[in-house]
Amino acid sequence: MNYLLCTLMEIPWLPKILAVIITSGIAFCIIISLLVLTVIALVLIERKLLGFFTQRKGPNRVGLWGVLQTTADAIKLLCKENIELKHADKILFTLAPIMAFASVIVLWCLIPYNSEFHLINSSVGILLYFFFASFPMIFHFLAGYSSNNKYSILGAYRGLALTASYSVSIIFSVLSIILITGTMDLDKIVLYQSHKWIIFSNVLGFIVFFITSLAKLNRCPFDLSEAESEIICGYHTEYSGMRFAMFFLGEYAELFVMSMLIVVLFFGGYLSPFGGYISNTFMGNCPISSYLIYFEQTIWLFIKTLIVIFSIIWIRATLPRLTQFSTLNLFWKYIIPVSMINLIIIFLVRF
Amino acid sequence: MKGYLGMDKMCLNLGPQHPSTHGVLRLILELDGEKVLSAEPDVGYLHRGLEKMAESKNYIQYLPMVDRVDYLSGFFYSYAFCNAVEILNHIQVPEYANYIRVMLLELNRIASHLLWLGTYLLDLGAISPMFYTFREREDIVTYFEKVTGQRLMYNYFTFGGVRHTDIYLNEVKNIVEKIYFKVDEYESLITDNPIFISRTKDIGVISKKKALDWGLTGPNLRASGILQDYRMNTPMYDDIEYDIVMSSEGDCYSRYIVRIYEIRESVSIINQCLEYLTTIELPNIECSRVPILNNPVGEIYSFVEAPRGLTMCYLNSVGEDTPYRVKWRTGSFYSTQILKEVLKGVNLSDVMAIYGSLDVVLPEVDR
Numbered sequence: 001m002n003y004l005l006c007t008l009m010e011i012p013w014l015p016k017i018l019a020v021i022i023t024s025g026i027a028f029c030i031i032i033s034l035l036v037l038t039v040i041a042l043v044l045i046e047r048k049l050l051g052f053f054t055q056r057k058g059p060n061r062v063g064l065w066g067v068l069q070t071t072a073d074a075i076k077l078l079c080k081e082n083i084e085l086k087h088a089d090k091i092l093f094t095l096a097p098i099m100a101f102a103s104v105i106v107l108w109c110l111i112p113y114n115s116e117f118h119l120i121n122s123s124v125g126i127l128l129y130f131f132f133a134s135f136p137m138i139f140h141f142l143a144g145y146s147s148n149n150k151y152s153i154l155g156a157y158r159g160l161a162l163t164a165s166y167s168v169s170i171i172f173s174v175l176s177i178i179l180i181t182g183t184m185d186l187d188k189i190v191l192y193q194s195h196k197w198i199i200f201s202n203v204l205g206f207i208v209f210f211i212t213s214l215a216k217l218n219r220c221p222f223d224l225s226e227a228e229s230e231i232i233c234g235y236h237t238e239y240s241g242m243r244f245a246m247f248f249l250g251e252y253a254e255l256f257v258m259s260m261l262i263v264v265l266f267f268g269g270y271l272s273p274f275g276g277y278i279s280n281t282f283m284g285n286c287p288i289s290s291y292l293i294y295f296e297q298t299i300w301l302f303i304k305t306l307i308v309i310f311s312i313i314w315i316r317a318t319l320p321r322l323t324q325f326s327t328l329n330l331f332w333k334y335i336i337p338v339s340m341i342n343l344i345i346i347f348l349v350r351f
Numbered sequence: 352m353k354g355y356l357g358m359d360k361m362c363l364n365l366g367p368q369h370p371s372t373h374g375v376l377r378l379i380l381e382l383d384g385e386k387v388l389s390a391e392p393d394v395g396y397l398h399r400g401l402e403k404m405a406e407s408k409n410y411i412q413y414l415p416m417v418d419r420v421d422y423l424s425g426f427f428y429s430y431a432f433c434n435a436v437e438i439l440n441h442i443q444v445p446e447y448a449n450y451i452r453v454m455l456l457e458l459n460r461i462a463s464h465l466l467w468l469g470t471y472l473l474d475l476g477a478i479s480p481m482f483y484t485f486r487e488r489e490d491i492v493t494y495f496e497k498v499t500g501q502r503l504m505y506n507y508f509t510f511g512g513v514r515h516t517d518i519y520l521n522e523v524k525n526i527v528e529k530i531y532f533k534v535d536e537y538e539s540l541i542t543d544n545p546i547f548i549s550r551t552k553d554i555g556v557i558s559k560k561k562a563l564d565w566g567l568t569g570p571n572l573r574a575s576g577i578l579q580d581y582r583m584n585t586p587m588y589d590d591i592e593y594d595i596v597m598s599s600e601g602d603c604y605s606r607y608i609v610r611i612y613e614i615r616e617s618v619s620i621i622n623q624c625l626e627y628l629t630t631i632e633l634p635n636i637e638c639s640r641v642p643i644l645n646n647p648v649g650e651i652y653s654f655v656e657a658p659r660g661l662t663m664c665y666l667n668s669v670g671e672d673t674p675y676r677v678k679w680r681t682g683s684f685y686s687t688q689i690l691k692e693v694l695k696g697v698n699l700s701d702v703m704a705i706y707g708s709l710d711v712v713l714p715e716v717d718r
Contacts, residue, residue: 054482229371229474229703320546321476323700
């Protein structure tokens with residue numbers, strides 16, 4: 001992207017502001033298409049895996065082995081009517097899904113996909129990530145509040161209670177990584193792991209981060225803010241059509257990007273787990289081999305991410321849901337003390 | 352905009368259309384935040400007039416409708432009605448037919464408990480157990496279809512016996528063997544799961560006195576520590592040895608434990624029936640005869656221990672072709688009415704845990 005920007009800047013007749021706009025437009029298109037395609041694939045993978053866990057076939061009608069099922073669902077959601085509520089707060093009701101989705105797009109730009117493609121390469125990458133990652137929760141609450149439905153408001157409250165429980169421990173476990181690597185730049189955190197993944201020096205931190213990210217993603221067993229058997233759908237009970245799809249997309253996109261962050265923080269990000277790159281070994285003489293390496297790095301990132309997502313789906317297929325009291329108990333009595341102890345241990349080892 | 356934020360109390364109509372009321376129960380909850388201040392169950396959305404219908408149909412015509420009282424344990428209702436008519440007309444049921452009846456009743460009890468187990472875990476947010484229990488239930492239901500021609504509404508018991516004696520005993524043997532191992536599988540997934548325990552232990556405690564006061568029966572009563580199983584009083588079960596499962600805590604967890612162990616007990620009862628049925632060579636032709644009904648004047652109360660508690664059939668005959676009055680007493684009705692007492696003061700997320708653990712089936716409540 002930097003290369004593209006520099007090239008455009010050098011064209012004499014092109015205004016500089018236009019060069020920036022074109023570059024960011026291209027970057028946005030890449031990210032959004034990547035996001036939508038990944039989410040469509042991810043939903044299919046989740047449904048297929050849940051089918052596998054529960055001895056069913058999963059979707060198997062649309063396309064070969066049902067691969068087009070989620071695409072069909074997405075088209076259906078696009079065509080569906082947006083139901084306007086008489087008593088809802090119209091502005092907030094419309095704004096909430098858009099903003100919740102938009103903040104997730106920013107998260108996608110913060111992840112280093114390979115050693116070149118890193119859209120927002122900031123020296124405080126982690127901080128920015130958690131700044132934007134806290135947005136969806138706020139807009140979920142506003143969605144629940146504005147739809148003026150009793151189930152929605154209950155779901156919104158539960159979401160807030162959940163936020164109160166996970167926020168502290170997620171920051172503590174991230175702090176332990178910052179202590180180890182000495183940087184908040186996600187790129188440098190990845191490069192730090194070129195010899196040894198952080199998971200090996202920070203197991204406790206990983207466990208805390210993994211459990212906390214389940215809560216952050218509203219995933220089972222912490223899916224209490226949209227507990228179907230209790231409060232129908234929680235905050236998005238009243239949403240339909242594309243507005244619902246926004247929440248849905250945002251949720252799954254956040255699941256994927258959070259798993260990518262787990263990989264970046266603990267499993268070496270886009271680095272190959274074997275040290276060398278396959279494309280380097282076999283096609284080292286080829287002139288395009290350096291580009292192939294970028295491609296391979298992204299593949300490695302996605303493979304690791306999918307393994308993390310597999311375990312998240314596995315958990316969903318296995319566990320029942322926690323209540324909000326037991327969630328608060330779990331986080332404030334066990335997880336936060338553990339993450340603090342972990343932080344102290346890392347501090348003592350480090351300095 | 353009318354907001355719910357500033358309100359002290361919130362009135363929430365849980366149902367009649369709600370994902371986990373298992374039918375059409377309406378719970379009027381008064382909430383303070385998520386705490387339930389008061390709960391009022393409202394039934395009657397599935398009333399089909401099954402009691403009134405009896406008054407315009409003769410006994411044989413009414414027999415197929417009896418299964419519809421509770422579509423998950425149709426044999427029990429069939430049996431209760433048949434038994435009432437048999438007592439009224441002094442019909443003796445052959446022993447062979449009795450054993451067939453016991454075997455099918457217990458298979459039906461297993462099917463019913465399996466369905467409860469799956470849906471209960473679904474209420475608690477676990478999705479997989481439902482598919483596992485439905486897998487085993489499917490075997491039983493397919494077997495029922497093979498024997499009776501129907502998957503849920505069997506219409507297989509008749510006055511004085513069963514419709515026919517072509518029951519496939521080998522299949523029962525296979526099903527029962529499979530289920531005995533599968534129950535261990537469920538237990539390994541559920542019983543020691545810390546989340547499941549935190550959701551059910553000490554939640555929805557029904558004390559002995561409360562259980563008796565509100566007329567609970569069946570597994571719900573036995574989970575509260577009262578030894579009462581109407582199979583003991585049914586002559587059909589006289590030659591069969593079985594343990595009565597009991598637990599003393601009275602919470603959701605003990606109701607789960609009681610049902611899980613009842614599945615095992617049912618398996619042992621079915622095995623005893625199989626032993627009898629396979630040793631007797633010639634199926635008694637008497638089993639499937641249709642006796643002549645005289646229908647003398649009289650009042651009869653017959654009962655059976657159904658999966659959801661004591662089921663009673665009151666039959667009043669004035670000597671006509673049709674019953675003068677049929678009244679059903681079902682376990683679910685009493686389980687529903689105790690909700691008012693149990694749900695007071697619990698958290699909203701425990702409402703479904705408690706309601707699910709009572710194993711209420713709404714068609715049975717409304718008839």
